[in-house]
Amino acid sequence: MKITQIDAIPFAVPYRKPLKFASGEVHAAEHVLVRVHTDDGIVGIAEAPPRPFTYGETQRGIIAVIDGIFAPQLVGLALTEREVAAARMARTVGNPTAKAAVDMAMWDALGRTLGLPVTELLGGYTDRMRVSHMLGFDEPARMVAEAERMRDQYGISTFKVKVGRRPVSLDVAVVRALRERFADTVELYVDGNRGWSAAESLRAMKAMADLGLLFAEELCPADDVLGRRWLVGQLDVPFIADESVPTPADVTREVLAGSATAISIKTARTGFTGSARVLHLAEGLGVEVVMGNQIDGQIGTACAVAFGAAFPLTTRYAGELSNFLDMSDDLLTEPLQISDGYLHRPPGVGLGIDIDPDKLATYRTDQ
The missing domain is CATH 3.30.390.10 (Enolase-like, N-terminal domain)
Known part of the structure; x- marks a missing residue:
């Protein structure tokens, strides 16, 4: 070995x-x-x-x-x-x-x-995860249409809405349009990718207070230390730290400083060994976790579901496991399949996936 x-x-x-x-x-x-x-x-x-x-x-x-x-x-x-x-x-x-x-x-x-499957080596809790789909910037009608397609075709009922534009009203209108279209049949949360100031973030969250948001993620810059603590103290939904917590030490600092109340775990960022450290730290600190998406392809998504399915805490909420659907192709011999809102870990040993040599020859850029 x-x-x-x-x-x-x-x-x-x-x-x-x-x-x-x-x-x-x-x-x-x-x-x-x-x-x-x-x-x-x-x-x-x-x-x-x-x-x-x-x-x-x-x-x-x-x-x-x-x-x-x-x-x-x-x-x-x-x-x-x-x-x-x-x-x-x-x-x-x-x-x-x-x-x-x-x-x-x-x-x-x-x-x-x-x-053995990697999921069983890690913890073996289940073989599947509910799927959340990320909706990127667009006009409200187009974002609603994309959500409808994801729900109708794949059964997805949790959506992470990208926000952080100016004026704030652009994104508030999108989230409101999604809630009006789907009522309480879907879960919605927002991710600002650090695009707003703390004050803009609070205005936006107050404007969306009646929309039943599940989470808010990285609405303002991580280096705005005082503004971030102030913002998190004003919110009544969990505030997810993502780009601000690339290491377990960062998780500790953000949570103990009052700058976050939930953590995004991304296997693309911390692998399996580091992600297990972040997960157990989150359990000890009593904060929620969400399996995040680094805009992964199918290989990265197979890694995310392998880890997420291994533990109870990582399966509590839908994982961000669907954005490979926006890619025109991938490298796997057997594509991942989302149905009824779930992604099962691929059957088989290890990650359960294999590379198609013809596709690799087509898409590799070093030859």
């Missing part, structure tokens, strides 16, 4: 339509496929999604740090030496999605070696 090679392969799959939000927009999944090879002939896989406007990582940077720093440090380790791998990668500052992808590919390889 020793690691013999780690690959980092760039690929790009276009989106049918761009996902737009306060901190940027995405037109193609320009991600990195990470493969961990072992001396038993096993290959574990994961993907790293660069988000330069959030974490400063680029596709070329992820490849460089894996090829030049992580791979030489990790080749020769056993798949069970995950803490050694994490400690060695931690010596390099930043690069969260690169580290996460290597970690998850190791877990996938371990599951394949042992003949």
Whole structure:
């Protein structure tokens, strides 16, 4: 079970339509496929999604740090030496999605070696999760139409609405249109991607006070320390920290400072090993968690559902597991399927997914 090679392969799959939000927009999944090879002939896989406007990582940077720093440090380790791998990668500052992808590919390889699903290795609580769909910036009628399509075609009844535009009334109108269209048959929450000030955030939340929102997420900048604490103290819904909590230490600081009352766990950011630390920290602090989405493709979504299905707390709310539906294609031999509002973890060992070599040859960008 020793690691013999780690690959980092760039690929790009276009989106049918761009996902737009306060901190940027995405037109193609320009991600990195990470493969961990072992001396038993096993290959574990994961993907790293660069988000330069959030974490400063680029596709070329992820490849460089894996090829030049992580791979030489990790080749020769056993798949069970995950803490050694994490400690060695931690010596390099930043690069969260690169580290996460290597970690998850190791877990996938371990599951394949042992003949067990990763979900069972992690905790084995269930085999599925309810799905939440993210709605990016658009006109109210178009966002309502997208929500209708997701409900009718996939049974999804929880929607995360991207907000953070100016004037605030643009986004208030969207959320109100969604609530008026669906009444109480859907769950709604909002994500500002740090686009508003604390004062704008409070005005918006007061304007939406009658809409029964489930959560509010990252409405204002994380470095507005006093404004953020003030805002969270005024809200009567849980305030999710996301981009502000890339590490367990950040989770501790945000929650104990009164700057957040819930946490978004993203396996694309903290892998399986780090996500377990965040989850257990959240349990100890008594805060809610939501399985977030790093605008993952199907590989990343398979990782998210594998982790989320493993624990009771991560299945309490719908996970953000559907935005791969906006991609024009993907790399898997068997696409993920959402039905009746649920995504089941793929059957099989490890993550339960495999890469289609023809699709990889089509979409990889290093040849």
